[in-house]
Amino acid sequence: MSATMEVCFNSNCKESSEKWKRGWRRRTGEYAHLCDPCASAYEDGKFCETFHTNASGWRCCESCGKQIHCGCIVSFHMFVLLDAGGIECLTCSKKSYILTPNPAWPPPLHFLPSHPERMKDISMKTWSGIAASGPVPWHQAPSLFNGPSIQANDQLKMPFEVDVSDGIGRYGLSERLSMASPEMKQEPSCERLANGKMRFGPPEILQNGNIGLKVKEQYCPFTSDFMPIYSRNDTSSNRSLGVASSSKNETDDTPISSILSQSPSVSITVGKQVFSSSGLDSCGEGQIRTEKSRGDVRSRNQLLPRYRPQITNEELQKISGDLKCITPLFEKMLTASDAGRIGRLVLPKKCAEAYFPSINQAEGLPLNVQDIKGKEWVFQFRFWPNNNSRMYVLEGITPCIQSMQLQAGDVVTFSRLEPEGKLIMGGRKASVVPSFDQGEVNVIGSETSSPGDANARNKSADIISVNGHMKEKVLEDKLVIPAKRKNNYINAKSKRLRIENEDMMELKLTYKEAQSLIRAPAKIVPSSSIVDGCEFEEFEECEPVIGRPTLFGIDHSGEKIQWVQCEDCLKWRKVPANALVPSKWTCSDNAWDLHRSTCSSAEELTNILLEQLLPAMNKDPRNKEESSERDADVTVAVEGHDTLANSTIQGEGKGLIASSENRTKHPCHRPGCTCIVCLQPPSGKGTKHGHSCDCVVCTPLRYRFRTLMERLEKKQTEPSSSSQTSHEKELDVDACVGSSTVKCSLNVEEVPSSSHVEEPKGRISSASPLKGQIDLNIQPEREEDFSPRSDCGVVKYSQPGSSDRFFRQQQQHRSLESDVIGNLLGKQEGVGCVNIIGCVALDKESG
């Protein structure tokens, strides 16, 4: 109301009055100012009856027969056009629509006049400010932006949008109403949130007398238009319509689109931007959706979810800083190619065509992009013809990527700074914000979390079994590796099984740890063979399975036993030494000791005994020295034993498994070569080794196994010896000979570096490039790609210009022989004899 003298908007009245009341909303967005009598008639719903009785357009409700003045904006809200023709008053339509709500197919044309009011979208503004080469004549892809009926004219403000213009940190979330109801009182449709908290407000309520309907607009994928959606005027209908509860508080980091995804009919106003659920819809100053804007929406609807911007409040703040409007455009997870040295970022075609200047020449055009630090970058935006299509790339992104310290798996985001339209490029580390619906996120070691399960992806607890220790590792924001598509990147892209993320090492078990998990397959009767007096079980057709880690020990009667920990109560239970314990085992599975077959029964194993049983390396993985040893184990295992060792742990998909299938024979080997490298068949293949086999594989293994078994027995009978001295390292190795699984343990006695024997020419001391990484597809020629680390205390052999693998294998070959000789000479315990496979594990202290 106002005290301004005004003429009544009612053309049939024309009264001048100082007091006027607000009537219906005009197409300009303003309200008709009515004098008191006219306003009263309007509020009573008798305006048309009073002033339009002689006008044409009166029709009867098909249900109740009530006369309604159609074709008049004043009564426009009062009826619904029926599919079968005719009209229905809103009261009647309320019944039918509430009873049979169909959000996807709302009453047609009810609010269509709202469209002409949609204003021009700011995204239509010139891109000349973006293209570094200055104004470049171009047009957006017609299919996306040049809608058939762009009607950019009025710049009016929808009265039922909640505009939070006081800062980008404050989001208002409003339901959109399309054409306003004249009677509709403008009320805040959502609760504004302080501190950037996002809260969902209840939808506007069409306060049309006793019509208790909520009406909101929703983009209809069928009609490609915005349609009013009716819902019952209660909160339950919010849910039914997918509108988040008003009581729900979202954190600052709740991705807008994530929220939107929960509420397909919701729009968010940030500053002067309105983000719609069907993509982040950018609108101009007036915030009115335009046809063009709808084209935008449509194009974004077409975007795969993984490209939808997941920008958070915080990020928006970071980017916008000065409270300018940011329109998130799209984002993309960096692939290895994107983040590689080539410096080409493959752009999703639709994104490129929707948000970047259109280019007709393959050379493209330079694009000015600003990063979140405000630094300007110029990329070449271009395309390649590809199968009658185009492949869009941004070239020269490497410096920017590096500047943002992004790598494969991280996400680059593209936004638009309004009003100038500058492109903003942001980055997000993969571990920071889970990408909603961004393909999937694989959590190594645990099951792939379902899309949308942000918690599962953000914080994944994984139980890692290590030599009897059940280690719970909270993989908080770690171990999240990107997956472009379902089952992609790691699983499907089997050719590229490199897991380079440093976070991966959190989950890496040492080889020692891994081999301890291997068990014979259940229900498989092994054949038995004697090798050098030792009986070996052979599982000729089966791969070993991963069993539950146990602790071997000797009970008071001197009998060998195993200790196994219940998965539920974590108590240790005694089982026979030959018991096969499945990976999931609880007290109830304890068939060997019925008195302790429930979690409630007492635990036999004392902490002291447990301490003695537990391998030193697991007592405290954080222990520097121990972790050093652990790292050495990893390195030794991965680098040195990729022939023997890889053949041992099999079974892709277990995360640790490397196949020996891809073994590369070093160039010195020729057909007929009888060295271990060439002789040893891939796991599970090749000839079987009999007990009397004296091949180059079996002979050293036989000796090694014998000595190690002796040591193991000795160690187990002397619990105190389990704590290794710094001069003695034990390396357990499972060796698979042919298809036989043999468990061995190697000693790597530590000696002063000066006493190392027979250092091959070209041997250098270097860090293992593989430390902390598991390359399931290890290829020597790619090893230089790994970032070197220098603290593993591992000496490896290498020679410039030659394959590392060759030297590892060669050394492995030598080592086996050396090992055999050493054992034969009884030097396995002796100082000065270094038994190594592949490489020498050295303690830091020994240099």
Place this chain on the structure above:
DNA sequence: CTGTAGCATGGGT
């Protein structure tokens, strides 16, 4: 020999 540009290929959707 190395790095790059452009195209081709093939798996995934």
Place this chain on the structure above:
DNA sequence: GACCCATGCTACA
């Protein structure tokens, strides 16, 4: 089956 797109391949500088 068409399209997308990650990446391999190769000619070339």
